[in-house]
Each structure stands twice: as C-alpha cells, then as structure tokens.
Amino acid sequence: MxxxxxxxxxxxxxxxxxxxxxxxxxxxxEEMERDPAVFLMGEDIGVYGxxxxxxxxxxxxxxxxxxIDTPIAEGGFTGAAAGAAHMGLRPVVEMQFMxxxxxxxxxxxxxxxxSLYRGAGPMPLVVRGPVGxxxxxxxxxxxxxxMAFFHTPGLKIVYPSTAYDAKGLLKASxxxxxxxxxxxxxxxxxxxxxxxxxxxxxYVVPLGKARxxxxxxxxxVVTYGSMVHKSTEAAKTLAEAxxxxxxVIDLRTLLPLDEAAIVDSVKKTGRILVVHEDTRTGGIxxxxxxxxxxxxxxxxxxxxxxxxxxxxxxxxxxxxxDYFLPQSADVVTALRYLAAY
Amino acid sequence: MSDAVASGxxxxxxxxxxxxxxxxxxxxxxxELLQKQGHVSGSIYRSLGQEAGAVGAAYAxxxxxxxxxxxxxxxxxxCGALFLFGGSLxxxxxxxxxxxxxxxxxxxxxxxxxxxxxxxxxxxxxLGTMLEVMAGITLSFRLRGEDxxxxxxxxxxxxxxxxxxxxxxxxAVQRCPLILMVEHNQWAFSTPTHKNTRVSSFTEKAPGYxxxxxxxxxxxxxxVYEAVSRAAERARAGGGAQMVxxxxxxxxxxxxxDPQDYVDPAVIAEWEKKDPLxxxxxxxxxEGWAAPGELDRSWDEAVEACRRAAEVAVSEPAxxxxxxxxxxxxxxxxxxPWTRAFTPDPRNPLPDLP
Numbered sequence: 079m080x081x082x083x084x085x086x087x088x089x090x091x092x093x094x095x096x097x098x099x100x101x102x103x104x105x106x107x108e109e110m111e112r113d114p115a116v117f118l119m120g121e122d123i124g125v126y127g128x129x130x131x132x133x134x135x136x137x138x139x140x141x142x143x144x145x146i147d148t149p150i151a152e153g154g155f156t157g158a159a160a161g162a163a164h165m166g167l168r169p170v171v172e173m174q175f176m177x178x179x180x181x182x183x184x185x186x187x188x189x190x191x192x193s194l195y196r197g198a199g200p201m202p203l204v205v206r207g208p209v210g211x212x213x214x215x216x217x218x219x220x221x222x223x224x225m226a227f228f229h230t231p232g233l234k235i236v237y238p239s240t241a242y243d244a245k246g247l248l249k250a251s252x253x254x255x256x257x258x259x260x261x262x263x264x265x266x267x268x269x270x271x272x273x274x275x276x277x278x279x280x281y282v283v284p285l286g287k288a289r290x291x292x293x294x295x296x297x298x299v300v301t302y303g304s305m306v307h308k309s310t311e312a313a314k315t316l317a318e319a320x321x322x323x324x325x326v327i328d329l330r331t332l333l334p335l336d337e338a339a340i341v342d343s344v345k346k347t348g349r350i351l352v353v354h355e356d357t358r359t360g361g362i363x364x365x366x367x368x369x370x371x372x373x374x375x376x377x378x379x380x381x382x383x384x385x386x387x388x389x390x391x392x393x394x395x396x397x398x399x400d401y402f403l404p405q406s407a408d409v410v411t412a413l414r415y416l417a418a419y
Numbered sequence: 420m421s422d423a424v425a426s427g428x429x430x431x432x433x434x435x436x437x438x439x440x441x442x443x444x445x446x447x448x449x450x451e452l453l454q455k456q457g458h459v460s461g462s463i464y465r466s467l468g469q470e471a472g473a474v475g476a477a478y479a480x481x482x483x484x485x486x487x488x489x490x491x492x493x494x495x496x497x498c499g500a501l502f503l504f505g506g507s508l509x510x511x512x513x514x515x516x517x518x519x520x521x522x523x524x525x526x527x528x529x530x531x532x533x534x535x536x537x538x539x540x541x542x543x544x545x546l547g548t549m550l551e552v553m554a555g556i557t558l559s560f561r562l563r564g565e566d567x568x569x570x571x572x573x574x575x576x577x578x579x580x581x582x583x584x585x586x587x588x589x590x591a592v593q594r595c596p597l598i599l600m601v602e603h604n605q606w607a608f609s610t611p612t613h614k615n616t617r618v619s620s621f622t623e624k625a626p627g628y629x630x631x632x633x634x635x636x637x638x639x640x641x642x643v644y645e646a647v648s649r650a651a652e653r654a655r656a657g658g659g660a661q662m663v664x665x666x667x668x669x670x671x672x673x674x675x676x677d678p679q680d681y682v683d684p685a686v687i688a689e690w691e692k693k694d695p696l697x698x699x700x701x702x703x704x705x706e707g708w709a710a711p712g713e714l715d716r717s718w719d720e721a722v723e724a725c726r727r728a729a730e731v732a733v734s735e736p737a738x739x740x741x742x743x744x745x746x747x748x749x750x751x752x753x754x755x756p757w758t759r760a761f762t763p764d765p766r767n768p769l770p771d772l773p
Binding site: 117151194334 | 532
C-alpha cells in the first residue's frame with residue numbers, strides 16, 4: 079500500500095497538460111488523499127484499473143480497502159454505497175459504462191434520492207462513468223443517461239465538457255452532501271484538443287452553475303458535454319461565414335438547472351437553440367423550452383428549436399451512428415434558420 | 420422462584436424478554452384502535468404470531484445509544500426489534516399517525532425511520548433494497564475495524580428480488596458482518612411461499628452464497644435468541660454474512676385492509692395454538708421462572724405504556740403543508756408553486772430569479 083503516486087495523476091503537479099480522463103483521475107486521487115472517508119467501488123477498477131483506466135494503479139497506492147472490485151451487480155454495489163454513506167463514508171461508484179446504471183435505477187431513485195427527505199440523512203455519494211456515442215459502441219456502450227434521472231428530485235446530475243471542469247466538478251461532487259450522477263463523455267476522455275494545463279491548486283467548480291463557453295449577441299445555444307465543442311465549432315462557422323454572433327452556454331450541471339444563466343442569455347439574444355446528444359423526446363430541451371417560455375416569453379424573437387439525436391437506440395455501424403448523432407452541420411443549419419427568422 | 424439460567428440468560432432477562440413481547444403486541448393492538456379512531460393515515464401491518472422472531476433476534480445483539488453498537492434494519496413486522504434498539508413508542512405512533520413531530524416530519528410512514536446513534540435504519544417499500552444498504556453499512560464496520568454486526572429483516576417474498584440476491588452476494592463476497600433474518604411467514608401478501616421459491620427452507624439457498632445459515636422456530640423466543648447469538652458470534656469472528664430463517668405464520672392479512680380470505684382458517688387456528696406470547700408465558704410459569712401475577716403486570720405495563728405514548732402522539736400537530744419543499748437537497752431551495760405565491764405579472768408571470 080501507499081506506493082508512490084501514479085505518474086498519470088501528477089501531471090498537473092508538474093504543470094504538464096492533462097487529458098479530460100487524466101483530469102478525472104487527478105480529481106479522484108486528490109480527493110482520496112485529502113479525505114480518508116472517500117473510497118471507490120466498481121467493476122474491474124482495482125487490479126485492471128477500470129475499463130478506461132481512470133483508476134490505474136490506485137489499488138497499489140490506496141489498497142483494497144479503498145479501491146474495491148465489486149461483483150457485477152450495479153444495483154447491489156450502489157445500494158451498498160448508500161449504506162456506507164449513511165455511516166459517514168463518501169463512496170464514489172464507477173459504472174463501467176453508464177448504460178449499466180439501469181439496474182441501480184431502483185436504489186438510486188427510491189432509496190438514495192429520497193434519503194434526506196425521509197429523514198434518513200444526507201447521501202454524500204457519486205455515481206460516475208462513461209457516457210455518449212461516437213465510438214461505435216452500439217446500443218449498450220453509448221447511451222446518455224441523464225434524462226432517466228432528471229425527473230428524480232434529490233439527485234444532482236453533472237456533465238462536464240472540459241478537463242478543467244471535469245476535475246473541478248468531480249471534486250465538488252465528491253464534497254457535496256447530495257447524491258450526484260456524474261457523466262463523462264468517453265469521446266472527450268482522450269481528445270487531444272481538450273488537453274490543457276490545469277492550475278496546480280485545489281480548486282472546485284461549483285455545482286449548479288453554467289458557464290458561457292463562447293460569448294455572443296445574436297443567438298443562444300444551450301448545450302453540455304461533447305455538444306459544447308460541436309456547437310462552438312458551429313458558432314465559429316456562423317461568425318466567419320454569416321457574421322452572426324452566437325453565444326454558447328455550457329450547462330455543466332443539468333440538475334439543478336442553472337435557469338438564470340439560460341434566461342439571461344435569451345434576454346440578450348432573443349433566440350435560443352438547445353443542442354443535446356441525448357435522444358429527442360423527453361430530452362432536456364423540453365424542460366429548457368418551458369423555462370424560457372415561463373421566464374422570457376416576451377423577449378423571444380423566434381421559436382425555440384432543438385438539435386438532438388434521433389429517437390432510436392444508438393446504432394453500431396458508423397454510417398448509422400453518424401446519422402443518429404447530432405453533428406456540427408445540423409447546429410449550423412439550425413442557427414442559420416434562427417438568425418434569419 | 421428459580422434463578423436457573425436459560426439460554427445463557429438470567430431470570431431477570433427471561434422475564435424482561437416477555438415484557439418486550441408484550442410491548443410489540445400491545446403497540447400493534449393500540450394501532451388498531453388508533454386506526455378505528457381515524458388517527459392513522461395509511462395502512463397498519465400486524466406481526467401477530469411473529470413477535471418472538473423480532474424480539475428474540477434483537478435481544479441477542481449489542482444495543483447501545485452512542486453509535487458504537489450493533490445495527491438493525493427493521494421491517495413492519497419487526498417492530499419488536501425496533502423497540503429493543505431504542506425506537507420509542509411515541510415515535511412509532513407519530514409515524515403511523517403522520518405527525519409533524521415524527522422522526523420523518525410526517526414524510527414517511529410506520530417503521531420507516533432511522534436513528535444511527537441507536538443503530539437502526541428504516542426500510543423503503545421496494546423489497547430487497549435494505550440487504551444492499553446493510554451490506555454497505557456492515558462493509559463500513561469491516562473497513563473501519565469496528566466490532567459491530569448488522570441485522571436485516573426481510574419477509575420470504577423479498578427473496579425473489581434481484582436486490583436481495585445482489586445485496587446478499589455482495590455481503591458474502593465482502594465478508595460483511597451481516598445477519599439476514601428471513602421472516603418465513605409463508606405469505607407474501609396473497610402469494611404463498613411456494614409461488615416465490617422452489618425451496619422449502621431458505622437455508623437451502625445459503626450454500627449458494629457460501630454463507631452460514633440455520634432455521635429456527637420463529638414462535639420460540641429463546642430458540643430465536645440462541646440461533647441469532649450463534650450467528651452473531653460467527654459474524655463477529657470474521658465469518659461473514661449469516662442467515663437465520665424464522666419459521667412461523669402471518670396470522671393477519673398483509674395489512675389491515677386485507678381480510679386474508681385466501682388462507683384456510685383451520686391453518687390459522689393451528690398456528691394460534693403456537694402463539695409466541697402464550698407459549699413463552701406458559702413455559703416461564705411451568706419452569707418456575709415467573710409467577711402469573713408478575714407476567715400479568717408485564718402485559719398491563721405494556722398496554723399502559725402504549726396508551727400513554729399514543730395519547731402523546733395524537734395530541735401533536737400535523738406537519739405544515741408548505742414545509743413539503745424542504746430537505747429535498749441539503750443546499751438547494753425549491754421554488755414554491757407560483758400560483759400560490761403572489762399575483763402574476765401579465766408580462767412575466769414568474770417572480771425574479773433568486
């Protein structure tokens with residue numbers, strides 16, 4: 079136990095750039111170093127270091143008491159995390175792929191999300207794991223799970239888009255006394271464009287606060303996760319080719335939703351497009367649309383539109399998946415429509 | 420009067436056990452009265468005939484009020500164990516009558532409440548979950564090297580859920596000091612055990628998990644006490660998860676609204692002869708541990724304690740409706756319904772953002 083810190087979680091200390099994935103590893107590592115109550119549970123996270131190697135070498139450093147390889151039973155170990163949280167521990171549970179969170183739906187929604195309200199106390203636990211398509215993973219290794227939980231009061235849902243945010247939001251999630259579902263887009267994990275040098279200090283990014291990823295004045299895009307990058311790309315195209323100024327809001331936390339950030343931007347631009355990689359019906363665009371309707375109806379100059387995946391399971395074949403997923407070109411088309419409205 | 424020791428218990432303890440049996444039954448009888456009087460918002464669930472399972476099991480554990488003792492996850496049919504772990508009669512009646520003063524502030528019902536210092540955690544209605552949760556609670560005991568064991572009650576019907584399997588398997592694999600009490604009362608609402616499982620005793624499942632198990636007559640409080648003492652000793656010694664099956668019969672319907680007309684009355688009559696209070700009382704007298712008058716006093720005291728506690732509960736206020744918005748999160752205040760807060764502004768019907 080307590081061998082030297084793994085090399086891949088000390089890049090920031092050396093002021094080397096980190097990937098999105100390494101930012102997550104650093105957050106976990108630093109939180110475990112900071113607080114002995116933090117421990118990890120999940121499938122293949124110990125000896126193997128996790129399917130994506132987020133916890134590589136953690137077992138050697140922290141030992142098997144704090145890096146627990148579990149039976150393949152997402153409901154069982156998520157429920158066990160709840161019990162440990164009752165006793166003052168702060169479990170971080172990894173779903174090997176977030177698609178497999180569904181067996182834990184019962185305990186997350188019925189038990190964990192209701193705990194504080196029932197008087198059973200706070201639930202300081204995080205359920206984290208990879209989400210999202212584009213990796214030819216097929217229907218069961220590509221899903222976005224946020225809307226399965228968005229309707230559950232008591233949960234928080236976090237979905238970062240940059241390495242800086244991933245680290246700061248994960249630290250904030252681990253320190254939060256409420257249960258957090260933390261979605262990591264696997265397409266961002268090792269994306270070279272996302273590598274950045276992070277501050278060599280103990281920072282957090284507060285939950286519930288969106289950020290302006292790109293400032294603009296003509297149209298607002300509200301988005302999160304990998305779609306922040308596709309939307310920003312589209313915004314650049316509109317700026318260069320059309321002279322249209324697009325503001326991109328990165329939600330960062332989906333629940334609770336930063337309504338003020340959305341409404342403020344819409345009052346500035348009068349036009350809003352919601353972009354999400356998740357499927358269309360029952361997607362977060364619906365909720366955002368009604369909130370804008372409630373709070374900024376009089377400021378709107380165009381209908382509220384959305385660009386999303388189609389309402390299908392995530393297909394395996396590249397040609398099918400590319401059609402399924404919202405692309406930058408779709409965002410460009412929608413923005414041009416709104417700008418001209 | 421003999422001072423003979425039974426099951427390692429002294430005379431005062433064997434008489435004390437009878438008092439706890441009385442308390443469980445008297446509390447539920449008081450509930451029936453409260454329900455007839457219109458004080459109970461939801462259903463009530465009787466453990467008639469099962470009291471010895473809950474009382475004998477809890478009596479075998481270390482009950483402390485400072486967060487260092489053993490731990491219980493009760494069910495509606497194990498209120499006797501809840502009382503032994505320090506759950507108060509007042510809180511019991513406050514929960515059933517949905518008082519604002521109840522441990523859950525009127526947000527949850529019956530035995531669904533917790534006290535981590537006293538060492539108990541209430542269930543939620545989906546079955547099996549508490550096996551997962553107690554696996555985690557007892558995992559924390561093992562990780563921290565604490566000398567504590569946990570006990571989780573579940574009816575036989577819960578054994579059909581995935582959560583039951585996943586929680587038990589997790590506890591077994593992680594060598595958690597957890598005792599699973601299977602309340603084999605032969606009915607899961609209207610579904611008999613043979614429609615929930617192909618085994619006749621739940622101990623047959625134990626080898627599949629690699630855990631210790633024994634089956635015991637759940638109407639015999641001393642037999643239960645002994646079996647759970649052995650299980651707790653094995654768990655404490657690092658033997659990991661254990662199972663104790665309580666064999667008995669649910670003599671009332673699933674809840675008070677269920678007349679149980681699917682059960683043969685002759686079978687119920689047979690089990691009435693094995694009533695845990697009557698049996699134990701007869702034995703205490705027969706073997707010379709207590710005189711009838713002393714046991715009568717135990718019953719009278721239990722009835723009186725329940726009467727007084729119920730009186731306290733029903734005199735207390737219901738929760739304040741608008742408090743429904745509190746405690747969903749530790750740090751987020753929910754917006755109140757806008758139609759109740761103010762007169763809408765025609766241009767912007769919602770108030771300013773906080």
